[in-house]
Amino acid sequence: MFIGIDFDNTIARYDDLFARLALESGYLETVPPGGKTAVRDAVRQRHGDGAWQLMQAEAYGSRMAEAELMPGFLGFVGSARRLGVPLVVVSHKSVFSNAVPGPNLRYAALAWMRAKRFFDPGGLGFHVDDIYFEGTRAEKAARISELGCTHFIDDLPEVFAEKSFPAETVRILLGATGGDGNDTVMADWFEIRDFMFTDLERAVA
Numbered sequence: 032m033f034i035g036i037d038f039d040n041t042i043a044r045y046d047d048l049f050a051r052l053a054l055e056s057g058y059l060e061t062v063p064p065g066g067k068t069a070v071r072d073a074v075r076q077r078h079g080d081g082a083w084q085l086m087q088a089e090a091y092g093s094r095m096a097e098a099e100l101m102p103g104f105l106g107f108v109g110s111a112r113r114l115g116v117p118l119v120v121v122s123h124k125s126v127f128s129n130a131v132p133g134p135n136l137r138y139a140a141l142a143w144m145r146a147k148r149f150f151d152p153g154g155l156g157f158h159v160d161d162i163y164f165e166g167t168r169a170e171k172a173a174r175i176s177e178l179g180c181t182h183f184i185d186d187l188p189e190v191f192a193e194k195s196f197p198a199e200t201v202r203i204l205l206g207a208t209g210g211d212g213n214d215t216v217m218a219d220w221f222e223i224r225d226f227m228f229t230d231l232e233r234a235v236a
């Protein structure tokens with residue numbers, strides 16, 4: 032087993048931050064239920080994609096510190112570490128926002144990870160070399176292939192649909208509807224942990 036994991040909206044949760052940004056900027060007067068996707072759709076519909084781009088630049092840049100860890104992720108990592116299953120993060124993330132000048136988005140993500148104890152041996156136990164940022168979705172899929180991930184976990188079915196996405200990698204789609212029938216759809220990290228580790232943990236107990 033060699034598990035690859037997406038970053039934005041898979042490990043880092045922006046639902047509350049996007050809701051806050053939509054209210055602060057005056058794009059929305061109330062927040063629709065349905066998390067990040069509902070906020071995105073409402074902002075795009077009323078103010079266009081440019082407004083959404085600006086909000087993303089803030090969320091993934093200057094306001095990144097306000098993002099949260101996705102519920103259940105810590106438990107998943109704990110099980111992986113106990114079982115000795117290696118984890119890598121492969122993220123499609125540009126260096127800078129295309130919408131507006133601002134901070135280096137990759138540094139912002141790494142700083143957030145550091146603050147969440149990703150790189151502490153007594154924390155999540157990642158090494159900085161376990162984190163890959165790629166400039167395009169195709170490059171991300173190629174990286175997953177090159178690393179030889181046996182499983183990849185992502186919130187976007189578009190990643191799995193990339194031509195360069197390796198056929199032999201198990202596709203685990205987090206909390207999304209859709210997928211093309213080749214994807215294993217999981218509601219949250221608690222379900223992913225059960226799916227991947229419960230039998231292994233019983234076997235070593």
Ligand SMILES: [Mg+2]
Nearest residue numbers: 037039040186
């Ligand atoms: Mg994502």
